[in-house]
Amino acid sequence: MKYVFLFCGTAADQAAFDALTPEELRQRYAQVGRWFAENHARLGHGNQLQGPESATTVRFQPDGKPMVKDGLFLEGKEIIGGYTEVNVANLDEALALAKSWPGRGTVEIRPVIQQR
């Protein structure tokens, strides 16, 4: 099965991240780097995203006209910070992998629609 992990965080997660000392920050990046290296065989394409202040949305109106707006689609407190594709046998394996994520915050697991 193929899944996408969406790495999400709240404003509180962001604040906790911003409060890390340079040394802690270095360690966190090292842990995350190790996670990607160790699970390389099961991970597909992925990226870390720029912050929410850089986001722009194009929303289609009921009449079909696109409207361009500054900011995120989800106006709540959750922000998607990055994503990666994951190839594993089933949800239990995906869950085990997500639980080992060192980057904190929230990991949303979404199965990808596959052609039969």
Next chain:
Amino acid sequence: MRTAAVPAESALAEVFREEAGRITAALIRRFGDFDLAEESTQDALVAALESWPRDGVPTHPGAWLQTVASRRALNRLERDERYRRKLAELAVEPPPDEEDDRLRLILTCCHPALSREAQVGLTLRAVCGFTTAEVARAFLAPETTVAQRLVRAKRKIASAGIPYRVPSGSELDERLSEVLAVLYLLFNEGHLSTLGTAPFQRDLAEDAAWLAALLSRLLPDDPEVLGLLALMKLHIARGESRFSESGEMVLLANQDRARWDRVHIADAIALIEHAGQMRRPGPYQLEAAIAACHAEAPTFEATDWHQIVVLYDMLIALAPTPVVRLNRAIAVWKIEGAEAALHELEEIAPVLDGYHLFHAARGELLNEVGRRQEARAAQLRALDLTDNPAERSLLQQRLFRPEPAG
């Protein structure tokens, strides 16, 4: 060949409970499709509900259900284009399989990726052989709502890739605690709603105890499963004495202990001791040990409150929930008095402000130390917070009892 007698509804429920899980599990193994297996078993149960009361129960009810369920599954496959090619190989009846696969089934139904309502509904239908209508009646929910919830849950099992497997090691422990939470919820739902039980409603507490017993056979080396089973048996042992003949609730202190079922209590204590030998304590074993202290006490006054406080301390170390701390405070009341217990309640007051039993207990304590105005306010607050008729009636009695002289 059929037996002549027309079966009672409860007898059908018992047959369904014994057979449904096995049949569902066997069909999942054969066809590799949870939804197909579950729906086809359900079809067989519905067919039995139509024909057995009319024609009598077949001599081999399990085989009858199995045959009907299998035929329905094959019919469904024929109608589904995607499966047609596979059908030729599948149509051959597999050799009878003696393996009890219900652990995998239970773990799948209670997968943590499913909502609690879905876990409960799936377990009742797929493992206990409830019909959708019975699930709906048990939870006082509209049948269409329950049906939709089940459809969504089964769709998620397929689309999210929830596997049909038994994990091992710490993953099994984690998954098992999810299963035990579902069973305890079912048990409490049945046990607490005794007064609301409508005719023809299946007794959820009995089904939950049956599931716990099944689980203890499938996983004989898990002490928490034994603990939960013991806890349920202890509650059932005292079940009849919880209500007076007029349906009023009777508190533990006032229950007629001669009516407690000594066989159930002895069974439960043997289970607790057996679990204890495994040296892996857990919340259900401790809850059961506390319930056993009450069950063994000849009178309320003679209860071993010191032992109960020790057990609550162990429980708090494992699972420090505010409700456990409330119960510990009540045990402290019996040893150190009402002032000490009130002191213990202060810390948990903010978290338990919405819990009626907190205010009910606090009201009793305040009353004992002579703070009657506050006691009355607490009882009123408790009354505001519960809809259960038996509990309301008890709280009203407290509010209107005569003031002690002096």
